[in-house]
Amino acid sequence: MIQLKQYVKVQSIDEAYALNQNKRNVIIGGMHWLKMSRRNAGIGIDLSGLGLDKIEETEDAFEIGCMTSLRTLELDEALNEYCNGAVRDAVKDIVGVQFRNTATIGGSIFGRYGFSDVLTVFLAMDTSVVCHHAGEIPLEEFAQMKYDRDVVEKIIVKKSPIKMAYQAIRRIRTDFPALTCAVSCVDGQYRAAVGARPAKARLILDEDNILADGITQASATAFGEAVADKLNYSTNMRGSAEYRKMTTPVLVRRALMQIAED
Ligand SMILES: Cc1cc2nc3c(=O)[nH]c(=O)nc-3n(C[C@H](O)[C@H](O)[C@H](O)COP(=O)(O)OP(=O)(O)OC[C@H]3O[C@@H](n4cnc5c(N)ncnc54)[C@H](O)[C@@H]3O)c2cc1C
Numbered sequence: 209m210i211q212l213k214q215y216v217k218v219q220s221i222d223e224a225y226a227l228n229q230n231k232r233n234v235i236i237g238g239m240h241w242l243k244m245s246r247r248n249a250g251i252g253i254d255l256s257g258l259g260l261d262k263i264e265e266t267e268d269a270f271e272i273g274c275m276t277s278l279r280t281l282e283l284d285e286a287l288n289e290y291c292n293g294a295v296r297d298a299v300k301d302i303v304g305v306q307f308r309n310t311a312t313i314g315g316s317i318f319g320r321y322g323f324s325d326v327l328t329v330f331l332a333m334d335t336s337v338v339c340h341h342a343g344e345i346p347l348e349e350f351a352q353m354k355y356d357r358d359v360v361e362k363i364i365v366k367k368s369p370i371k372m373a374y375q376a377i378r379r380i381r382t383d384f385p386a387l388t389c390a391v392s393c394v395d396g397q398y399r400a401a402v403g404a405r406p407a408k409a410r411l412i413l414d415e416d417n418i419l420a421d422g423i424t425q426a427s428a429t430a431f432g433e434a435v436a437d438k439l440n441y442s443t444n445m446r447g448s449a450e451y452r453k454m455t456t457p458v459l460v461r462r463a464l465m466q467i468a469e470d
Pocket residue numbers: 234235236237238239240241242243244255274301302303310311312313314315316317318319323324325326327358359360361382383384385
């Protein structure tokens with residue numbers, strides 16, 4: 209369990225950033241992941257007083273404050289209408305409602321966890337991460353960056369024309385996923401994000417235009433196989449590398465057929 213020496217509810221992001229430059233200090237999101245670490249930390253930096261727990265819709269984007277809960281993401285009608293319910297489908301099996309009421313998007317995106325449904329679904333959209341020091345960074349790039357002492361302020365999803373669906377495999381409901389998959393067509397370009405391999409989600413584009421003539425069982429299967437071939441897989445207690453490689457095309461195909469039906 210983590211032990212904090214001091215707790216500070218900051219008055220500004222500047223204050224949070226300054227405090228976070230000391231390696232002993234730690235930003236607190238929903239604290240679900242943090243609380244499981246074994247660590248004696250200095251100051252716990254609480255961002256909950258900064259009004260960053262909302263989704264603001266503008267004409268061309270959704271701006272999601274870092275303290276927005278997974279439950280808010282799940283219930284937000286405008287965001288879910290935009291992404292055909294993919295965000296709701298991605299978070300609905302994460303533990304339970306009480307957990308999702310407090311787990312935050314900031315902690316989820318900053319964590320860049322391999323098993324993350326949240327990272328997977330946002331990768332498939334036109335998403336960027338706004339960090340206090342580094343500014344706006346495409347999520348695909350942020351996902352590959354090393355952990356640093358910056359503060360994630362918000363997540364921006366640009367309202368590019370999109371069709372989208374989310375699929376995952378869990379051995380039992382509420383467990384960590386054995387495989388995650390979000391497929392989208394953004395501005396006419398098909399893409400698939402596949403995570404929990406168990407490595408973190410990666411985005412694969414339809415560079416060979418397999419889906420250029422539309423989604424059919426054959427083109428969906430072919431794209432699924434192309435995606436599976438471009439990814440690496442490993443084994444852990446939730447599934448073997450072989451199982452993950454075999455099921456990736458299935459999830460990609462199912463997601464594509466869902467998009468076609470919608
Ligand atoms: C038992 C359990 C089961 C889970 N199952 C799933 C699952 O099935 N699917 C899934 O996608 N996720 C799952 N998660 C992960 C969960 O959804 C959250 O991603 C995770 O708990 C982190 O969110 P948090 O708000 O609790 O962050 P915290 O635990 O508070 O923080 C996590 C990390 O992010 C840092 N941080 C937090 N906010 C910021 C910020 N704004 N800027 C910079 N750094 C920040 C913290 O310092 C810490 O290092 C699970 C977690 C647990 C504990």
